[in-house]
Amino acid sequence: MSERRPSDGRLGGDGAAAPANGPAEPTGAPANGPAHSPHGPSAAAGREAWRGLAGRMVAVHGVRLAASLAPLAFALLIGGSDLNLSVAIALGAIFGGAALRSGADVVSWATTRYRVTPERVEMRSGLLQRSELSIPRDRVRTVNVTAKPLHRVFGLATVEVGTGRSGQSRLRLDAIGAGEAVLLRSELLARGEAAVAAPAGATMHDGAVPNATTPDAAPPGRAVAGRADAGEPLARIRWRWLPFHLLSPWTLALPLIVLGGALQALDSIGADGTIRDAASDGYDRAQQLPLGLTIAVLAGFALLVGVVAASAVFVESWWGYRLTREPGGTLHVRRGLLTSRSITIEQRRLRGVEVAESLPLRAAGGATLLAIVSGLKASDDGKGARVDALLPAAPRDVATAVAAAVLRGANRPPSAGTPARPSGAADLGTVQLLPHPRAALRRRLVRAAGATAALVAAAAIAGPIAGLLPQWAPLVAVALLAPALLLGRDAHRSLGHGLAGRHLVTRHGTFVRRTYALERDGVIGWTLSRSPLQRRAGLATLTATTAAGAGGYRIVDADDGEAVSFAAEAVPGVLAPFLVERAARGTSQRPGRRTSASTPATTR
C-alpha cells in the first residue's frame, strides 16, 4: 500500500512534520494487518538522511539526447544546405521536443530524493508538480533492479520498489549507483528474510515478504558477491539445452520479425524502390528454378535465420543462468547477458510450479519450468522468456528434478483457519495421476472429428467459391482425421489429477501439456462448472482458485462426483458445509431440477 500525494510546497515545504512522517499513513490500509506502530516524529526519521540520485545520470541523459538527435544529424548531413523552410521547422520541432524531454528528465533527476527509514521507503520528486511516495517497508513485495546496457556503462542501475498490487504504487529510482542498488535491495530483502525467520515478530506483518525481481547491476559473478553466492545451487546453465530452446515457435516467428524489421529500416531511409527491384529480380530468377527447389531454399534460409536469431535470444536471456536457494529460503534466478536480470522469489510467496511441454518439446523429451508466485505477474520479459521462468527449456528429467527441489523448500506457516497440512512435496517426475473418465475421451474424439468435419466443409464450400483452393483440398482435410483423432486421444491421456503431499497436481492440454503442482494451502476457493454436454456425460471442470499466477488452475472434465470428493480431500473444510452423503446414482443430473425440492427463499 502506498499513496502518491501531489503537493505544491517547495522542497521540504510540507510543514515541519512532513520530513519526519513522510506522507500520511496509507489511508486504504487493510484492517487485517497488525497495528502499525505510528513511527515517532522527527526522532526516527532523523537517522536516515534523504539521498539523491547518482550524478552520472546526467551523462546518461546526455548520451540519450545525442542518440535521439542522431537521425537528425544524419538527415542534415545527407540533405546538405538545401533545406527548405518546412523541413527546417520540422527538424527544429524534433530537436526542441528531444531537448524538452531531456530537460524534464534532468529536472526529475535533480529533484528526486529518497530515503529508507526503519518503517518506510520514501521518495519525493518534482519541481513545480511535486509528488511524494511512501511505502511501508512491510508492504514491499518486489525490489526490481534493472541495468540496461547504457546504465551498465556508467555503473548505474534503476531500482523499482513495488507493493505487488497496482502499478501506481511503484517507487522508481532512475538511477543510483549499481553498488548502492545492490545494497538497497539487500537492505529491503534482509527485512523480508527476518520476517521469514520470525513471522510473528512485532514489526513483521503479513506483507513483509519481498519477492524481488532484480536484474543485477553488474555482471552476475560479482554483482551480489557474498550474499547470493552463499546459496544452495539448484541448477545452472547447460549449453546443450539450446536445442530444446530452438523447439519453440519463436524459431519460426523470428525470421519473419527479422525480415519485417529489415524491410522497415530500409523503407525508412528511402530504399523501398531498391527493395522492390530486388524482389522482382529475385522473383524472375526463381521462376527459372523448379518450384520445389525454390521452396526448399527459402525454407532453409528462413530456418537458418530463425536458428541463429533464436540462439542469440537464448544466449542473451539465459547467459550465466543460475538458480540458487539463498539462506533465507529465497529462490534466486540470475541470468542475462546484456541486460542482466535476477528474479528473487520469496518461498513464502511461492504457491507451486508449472511444467509446460509444447508438442515438439514433449516429442523431444523436454520441458520448461515456471513458478506460480503471488505478486509476480506472469509477464514476458520482452525477450521470449517469462519472468516466472525457473529454467530454460531443458530435458524433462531436469525440469522435474528442479521442480521437486523447489517445492521441497517451499514452506510457509499455515494460514489462518486451515488445519494442519500434510507434509511432503510433489515430485512431478513420479507422481501418479488419476486418469479422467472415458466420457472425457469421447468428448475429445468428438471435438477432433467435428473440427475435421468443419475443415472439410469449409474446404468443400469455400474453396471452389473463392477459387483459391484446388479441387483436392477437401481430401487433404479428410486425411487430417486420423491425426486429429490421435491428438484427441493424447489430450485425454494428458488429463489427470491427484494429491501429492502438500500439493495438488493437475495436468491438461495436448498442444502444450501443462502440469501444475499447486500448494493445497494456497487454494482460496473452488469453482465447479458444467456445460450441458458435461452434465449429460457426468463430467465437470473443477477450478482451484489461488492468489498466485493465473489465479485459477483447472481440473478439466473430471468425473462430476469424484471432482467434489477430490476438492473436499485436497482442501479440507472449505466445502464441508455444503457436502451431502451421496445417494444411489441414477437420479436427475440437472441441478435445475434439484431446486424443486426446496422452497425458494423469498425475501425474508
Next chain:
Amino acid sequence: MERADDPGPGGAGGAGGASGAASRRGGADGADPSGGVALRPPRHAVDPRAIRWWTTQALLTVLPAALAVAVAAALLDGARPWLLALLAVVAVGGGAYAVVMPRWRYRVHRWETTEEAVYAAAGWVWQEWRVAPLSRVQTVDTVRGPLQQLFGLASVTVTTASAKGEITIDGLDHVLATEVVDRLTATTQAIPGDAT
C-alpha cells in the same frame, strides 16, 4: 440472522442439512471411485423479481436487434425477403430466449452464506458453482444498476485475492443484499491474515 431467513428443508446450515438434501442429489452417470459425498446446491433461491429483471435485460438486447432488422426490411426493397426471414428468426429466437433464459436462470441461481464460506450457483446453459471461504475474502460490495433499482434488486460481489475467484450473487432483494454484505464484512474483518 442467516438462519432466520432460511426456509430450506435442511434446517440449520452446515453439514446438518445433509439428510434433507441427500435424496435430491444423484450421483454422476460415470464411475464413483472415491468418497460418498456430493455437493448440494446452495440453500436459497434468489428473489423471484429477478425473473422480471432478466426478462427486461433480454428484451433490451433482443428488441433493438429486431427493430434494426425491421427498419432495414422496410427500407431495402431488394433484400426484403431475406430480411423478413431474418426478422422471423430474430423474433422467434429472441422471444424464446426472453422466455426461457430468465426462468432457467431462476432455477439455477442460488446462494448461501455460512460462518465459514460463501457459496453461489449461477448460469443457465453453462452453470457454475463457486465456493470461497470467508477467511480468503478481500472485498464484499453491492452493485445496483438502473434496471436492478427499478425492480428493487441488488447484486452482491465477493472478491478474493484470486483473479478468478470472484463470486457474484445476482438478483437479491436490495435490503437483503445490504444485510448480507454487512454480515460478510463483519465476519471477514474478524478473521486475521492477508487472505492469500
